[in-house]
Every structure is written in structure tokens, then in C-alpha cells.
Amino acid sequence: MNTYEKSLNVLKELFAKDYQFALATSSDNIPSVRFVDTFYDDGAFYIVTYAKSQKVQEIEKNSEVSMCNKLYRFSGTAYNIGHPLYEKNHEIREKLIKVFDPWYFAHNDENDESMCYVKIELRQGFFYKDGTGYKVDFKNKKAEEFPFAFDIVMVD
Numbered sequence: 001m002n003t004y005e006k007s008l009n010v011l012k013e014l015f016a017k018d019y020q021f022a023l024a025t026s027s028d029n030i031p032s033v034r035f036v037d038t039f040y041d042d043g044a045f046y047i048v049t050y051a052k053s054q055k056v057q058e059i060e061k062n063s064e065v066s067m068c069n070k071l072y073r074f075s076g077t078a079y080n081i082g083h084p085l086y087e088k089n090h091e092i093r094e095k096l097i098k099v100f101d102p103w104y105f106a107h108n109d110e111n112d113e114s115m116c117y118v119k120i121e122l123r124q125g126f127f128y129k130d131g132t133g134y135k136v137d138f139k140n141k142k143a144e145e146f147p148f149a150f151d152i153v154m155v156d
């Protein structure tokens with residue numbers, strides 16, 4: 001297994017679950033940040049949201065986004081992939097319902113035509129696990145692995 005493949009396995013371990021990130025979008029070169037629940041699957045993060053939300057409106061104007069939490073950080077291209085009941089979204093919908101089970105149907109109305117999924121295709125990222133840092137170039141399928149210690153004191 002090469003470093004890139006290893007990094008993808010770690011990425012899956014860390015983020016193939018309900019994980020909150022601060023998502024940065026922009027409109028007219030003015031950044032906007034909010035926390036969103038995400039799920040990582042096969043090279044992309046997914047968000048359950050609403051097509052009329054500010055974040056989706058900004059993504060439709062400028063698809064370049066960034067996400068971070070702790071020292072984890074990613075950038076990529078975001079797309080509104082449409083309503084959960086679209087046939088093309090069947091497979092990811094099943095995964096999202098399962099991972100977001102505690103709140104999926106309590107906070108989402110699939111009868112609303114504006115409900116949608118956003119897919120973030122990753123371009124680059126940094127994450128760490130068990131004393132190892134990973135800097136990943138998803139576009140070129142390359143990764144660096146190095147010793148990393150999270151030594152920042154987090155305060156609320």
C-alpha cells in the first residue's frame with residue numbers, strides 16, 4: 001500500500017461518519033463561514049442542506065470551498081447534486097440516512113423540492129492520526145506522511 005492509499009484509509013476512519021466542519025464559501029470575494037455536518041465517502045464530503053440556503057447560493061456562484069476543524073483542513077470544489085430522491089443520489093442517500101440517523105428526518109423534509117445534497121470533491125487536504133500527519137494532493141493522487149503532534153491547547 002502506498003502513502004496515498006494509506007492516507008485514504010485514514011481519511012475514511014476519521015470522517016466516514018457525522019463530522020462537523022467549518023465550511024467557507026464566498027460571494028463577491030467576501031468569505032462566509034458556518035459549521036455543517038459532513039460525511040466522507042469515496043473521495044468527497046457530502047452535506048445535507050437546502051438549495052435556497054446562503055451556502056448553496058454562494059456555491060452556485062463560486063464552487064471553490066474550504067473546510068476546517070481543529071487542524072484538519074481541506075479545499076475542493078462543491079456542487080449541488082440535487083434532491084435526495086433523484087435516482088442518481090440513491091446510493092449516497094442510503095449512506096447519509098444511516099450516518100445522520102439521529103436527525104436526518106427530524107430536520108429534513110424530502111417532500112420539499114429545495115432539499116438537496118452538496119458534494120465536495122477534494123483537491124487538497126491535511127489531517128492527522130496517531131502521531132502521523134498527512135498532506136494530500138487528491139487531484140494528482142499523491143500524499144506525504146510525516147510525524148505530527150497536535151500540541152495546541154484548545155479553549156472554548
